[in-house]
Amino acid sequence: MHTKLSIILNRFIDLKLAIFAVLFCLEACTPLVPIYERPALTVNSTYPNSSKLNPDKPKGVVEGVKTSLKWQDFIADTKLKGVIELTLNNNRDLRVAALQVQRAQAQYQVSSSDLFPRINASISNTATKTPANLSVSGQVSIMHDYTAGLGFSSYELDMFGRLQSLKESAFQQYLSNSEASRTVQISLIAQVCTQYLTLSADQLHLQLAEQTLQAQEHTYSVDKRKFELGMISELDLSQSRSTVETARVDISKFKILVAQDINLLNLLVGTSVPNELLQSNFLDTVSLVNIPVGVPSELLEHRPDILDAEHQLIATNANIGAARAAYFPSITMTTFYGSASPALNGLFGSGSRSWLFVPQVNLPIFDGGKISANLKIAEINQKIAINIYEKAIQNAFREVADSLVIQENIKDELNAQISLVQATELSLKLSQARYENGINSYLNVLDSQRSLYTAKHNLITLKLSRYANEFTLFKALGGGL
DSSP states (O other), rough: HHHHHHHHHHHHHHHHHHHHHHHHHHHHSSSSOOOOOOOOOSSSSOOOOOOGOTTSOOOOOOOOOOOOOOOHHHHHHHHHHHHHHHHHOOOEEEEEEEEHHHHHHHHHHHHHHTSSSSOEEEEEEEEEEEEETSTTTSEEEEEEEEEEEEEEEEEEEOTSSSHHHHHHHHHHHHHHHHHHHHHHHHHHHHHHHHHHHHHHHHHHHHHHHHHHHHHHHHHHHHHHHHHHSSOOOHHHHHHHHHHHHHHHHHHHHHHHHHHHHHHHHHHTTTTTOOHHHHOOTTTTSSSSSOOOOSSOOOGGGSSSHHHHHHHHHHHHHHHHHHHTTSSSSSEEEEEEEEEEEEEEETTSSOOEEEEEEEEEEEEOOOOOOHHHHHHHHHHHHHHHHHHHHHHHHHHHHHHHHHHHHHHHHHHHHHHHHHHHHHHHHHHHHHHHHHTTSSSSSSHHHHHHHHHHHHHHHHHHHHHHHHHHHHHHHHHHHBBBB
């Protein structure tokens, strides 16, 4: 009987060894984790009309282009730099992004720890009461078992890379969170700069309205004296007064806008911005480093949001390996080494040593298609991640292309607006001269004044659009920290 049992056990062991040999050959011939290949760019190598911005250089070629332009090098204005530094130290969104990176790092450490056994020290007491009717002695008996030692339970040998694939996926998630944090930083810097520009523009609008009010009040005072002397009509006096009231209305409007701009800037920064940093004529004394044109689209691959999408793609690639490993047997081990005794005082005495070794092999036979479904989900997630990655590149390409189009045309528009302001100033000067000589009515002067006032406001708005686009282009090209 014992001989037959030994033969059966030996055959069973031989069968297991044969199965393991076949599985190892399959694993060696077929990599469980697909070889990662970065998807090709789905956009043109150069941006539309980028060569028009610098016709002396070949299209798409720029000498000395950096893959990432730091904001410290792009912005030379000391006040704006101070506002940005306050933002990086106080903004709550940045703090949340940093904490999310730390959380992802901790999750990666959790995944890495699964590759190592968890060794625990334990001491226990098991008390068992046996009633008299079940006891051999016919009396109630109480038994104690004391154990103490070191060991680990359910430690999985990662022979087919399942845990390693999960570790790689967690690592890529950590890198993804790091790039997402950089995206938040770059977007916030661009947003703060744009808001700072808006504040500067509204301050210039307010300054123009106050200067206009001062000039119109002087003119109205003169016209009022002329009316008293009978030199002008009441209509002329009324028209002169209307320019004063218009300037007052605009002053109130721009005071509200400036206050709201400051409130929003404080929110973005995360603290109150000192007044000395708020008083700026940035639009009139703008200090930015020119971004080189003709930048090749390959530089988009260095944008943090695109790197974020790529790390997500690599993570899904690793998840396929983990899903494939589920087809192979899992090997777990439970061990214990220590001492055991029916009495506490004999727990560490001689002859009390004990050990336990429990290897376990689980080979999936039938699971109703769960493993296949999980693998299909992992493969579909990879395809989704590929499309998200390609869409991120296409969106980045569009952002840069749009900014380059604005950069190409806005300088001409700005020069035209400056010429319009100069022409309107001359028109006002001539209208005033003709009015004073009795050739034209005051209505012509009033129209010229309004035209000049509007032209100056439009010039400020156009400057705002130009420099805001510079920050948009800076962000679109992946500039930041």
